[in-house]
Amino acid sequence: MRKLNRLTGIAAASVAALALAACGGGGGNGGTTAPAGGGETTPAAGGETTPEAGGNEGGSSEGKDMRLALNQTETHPSYVVLNQMGEDLSEATDGRWSVDVFPNSTLGDQGEYIQMVSSGVVDLAIVSAPQLENINGDFVIFSLPTVFTDIDAQMSVLTDMDIVGDIYSSLEESNSVTVLGPLTQGERNMYTKDRVETPADLAGMKIRVQESPVFLAMIEALGGSPTPMAYGEVYTGLQSGVIDGAENNMISYESQKHYEVAPYYALTRHLVGADFLIVNTDTLNSMSAEDRAAFDETWTTAWTEHTELWKTNTETAISEAEAGGATFTEVDAAAFQEALTPLLDEFLTTPEQQALLESIKVAQ
Ligand code: GCU
8 A cells, every 4th residue: 555645635534434344344335424525416417316325225126216426527428328328227127227427526526436336325436447446456457557558458358357357346245346347548648737758857747646556656657746636626736736737538638628727738658547337236236137137238338339439539639629729749658658667566566466467468
């Protein structure tokens, strides 16, 4: 748990609570805590019903309008496909099951989502790999540079249950959280208020990172100063000068309007990132076999479409950010990779982690 003490208060608190849940074999439904707000409480996407947390305790297969927490806008591919998944699921189960997507972090920041799903306050959430890394260090492999060659290779590995099945079910007993599968985050690159061409240009720059040990280590390895911060705070962080830059894919850069306050987007291509759909294990287990099959099918359609949408939307995001004043620049990408490659040995320390890396490499 290297450098975990440097995480933000919220993330550290979530990690502590989850560790407690793990020790007590807890998790499960029945959480009564209200979802943390961020000031806004109005459900965005068709949120006319407000289901009670833990509504399916006892293995009922009657169904539920499941709440899904998301930190992206309604234009983001993840919102688009998950919203459609909700409709498809409702149709396929004669209205027994559906998904109500709450975008724009209206249910809180991503650092809180695992705990919310664990307690049953929400049923589903999209979390970035580093959030899962905070609970089970083996998830770090999905955030390391050079692990995935491109989006298609990444998706074929991350949907191959022979490779990832064990790690996806690893939080079920301890936290009552099942990882269902991935949505790509595409290629992550660096963007800043001042132009960056080599790692040396990052010296002294405060770069926002996701709240996890590997992202802190990454920016340190590049010579920058890592600043953990929730996704939804990055725009104002850049605007006020609390941070000098961040790293993310082009779709997030554009949809969050970060180009308005950090116009230099350097194509560092430091990694292909992954998000995951997580679900409360008790909710999942309460589905009848027929409804579970419908759920799995609509999810498969969702991630398949997401991967295609990702490619077209990336092109659109580039043009829209450019029209808004962004400059996309090629950099000394090899120098970035060289600085980051030692992280593989630093973070993959057990024979099991090395074996997982090996099977991922072989599968691509
Ligand atoms: C991407 C990713 C999110 C993540 C965000 C971040 O947008 O899809 O899940 O939260 O990066 O950098 O925090």
